[in-house]
Amino acid sequence: MTSRRRASTRPPVPPTGALPDPGELKRLAALMAESGLVELEIERAGERVRLVRAVSPPPTAAEAPPVTRGIRRESEADGGASTITSPMVGTFHRAPAPEAPAFVEVGDVVERGQVLCLVEAMKMMNEIEAEFRGRVTAILVDNGRAIEYGEALFLVEPV
């Protein structure tokens, strides 16, 4: 089921020196927008800079991303494994947060309804659930990559 989360990303900050220059601020602002981060504060050598992003109103019902009920099971791939494809366009996240452990690893047995990954679409995190019990034999997409509709994400072998 769909859930909304606020990213707790810690943006990379330059290792040393003074406060961010304009170019760096721009990059940080882009990073905040992209990660859904609303506020960011950096303190260095007693000086502090705080960035607050104006949050746009949540999408109306008509524009809300398609609600994801689990995943799709496509044609049988080699060795009896099924290809799990993305039901939506967005960004692929293997874990609920950058430092958190991944939802699944190769070799894991997943239960029906278990979350496999998140697809971020229009700043909303959509949980992609397993539709059947099976063993994950391959993870086909790198964490953080932009994915398209129908893109192959996992190979899962029914057990």
Add this chain to the structure above:
Amino acid sequence: MFRKILIANRGEIALRLIRACRELGIATVAVCSTAEREALHSRLADERVCVGPEPPEDSYLNVPALLSAGLSRRVDAVHPGYGLLAENGDFAEACERSGLAFVGPRVRHLRLMGDKPRARRIVERAGIPVLPGSPEPLADLAEARVVADEIGYPLLVKAAAGGGGRGLGVARDPDGLAAAFTVARSEGERLFGNNLVYVERYLESARHIEVQIVADRDRRLLQLGERDCSIQRDHQKMIAEGPAVGLGGELRARLADAAVEAARAVGYTNVGSVEFLIDPTGAFYFIEMNTRVQVEHGIPETLTGVDLVQEGIRAAAGVPLALTQKQVVVRGHAVECRIRAEPAVGSAALRGFHAPGGLGIRVESALQAGDVVSPASDPLLAKVLAYGATRAEAFSRLRAALAELVIDGVPTDLPLHRRLAADPELARGAVSTRWLAEREGGDAEE
């Protein structure tokens, strides 16, 4: 200027937009349905995102998927092309709320000009003639009858949110009004999601002429000449040519002024065109404004040398127009054919495609041999534009180009285009919007 643009369209216009972006040094992201992953626009763009299954409402009209594609690929603008979501104010607003610039006019221009009776009222207040009609949408057939009796027949019943020749019904007498009312209302509901209709006097014999406009965000506004789009089949434009023949310098100037006034009346920005009907006495009437790059934009581009797609992108980025009206010079003559797939029940595979070329020929098409043309694909297969120093030279080049064009395996209206390009009556001069139907022995409004 933008760094990266999402091309929210397909077919020949998607290619046109991608090419313009490439010249401007802007990266492009194409969107496609599952059926068009290997389509030319998907392959030509720097990146491609499949946004959904084949039905357009699940892919090319799927607003959340399009926005997600743009955001995940970090574009800074969205170009809607023409058709699909190009004149949809809600889409433009959703883009802007997502932090993506919409390449087109402001949301308010889309909303205003998309409401045809309202656009008529505003333009009329600016002193531009409009056809007698109902100033507001009509509540029901009874109200339509009252207005119809005041205005007189024949009448055109039009969907208030319509455009592009869709959502129209002609009523020649009170008996025909109910049928026309029903047609306009149901097509409006089905195609534009709005069942409001209004009526306007119908001109039996008129020329359809439109004036190209381009405006920047600082209200600098230019007109780039007119084109005649009178050759229509079921209210769909088949052939456009510019300049319009036999117009006379004075009428041409008045039309251009009226188009500029109409655009100024709403503070228009970006590219657009203002459509007029001209009756046999030379009186002209505003009918509507298209708030997007038009299918026929190649004609003003060829005649003036101004790249309208690039100008539209620059205007949306807030770059001022570099040209002045004095620098806009219309030279020569251009004629363009829209080659369309004939309505078909099933899908057909394109066995072969050959585009003509040579001096003065411009072909815009996204066809490739092996493509499958289905009822869900864009019926516009190719545009063939011919340019010449004179009208005769343009038509001569057009005939040679159409003779050479091959679209094998898909039924198209190319045979009709070949006949028209060689028609002696058309070669003699201007014709009216009824001419083709009469020439073909059919009835334009069945």
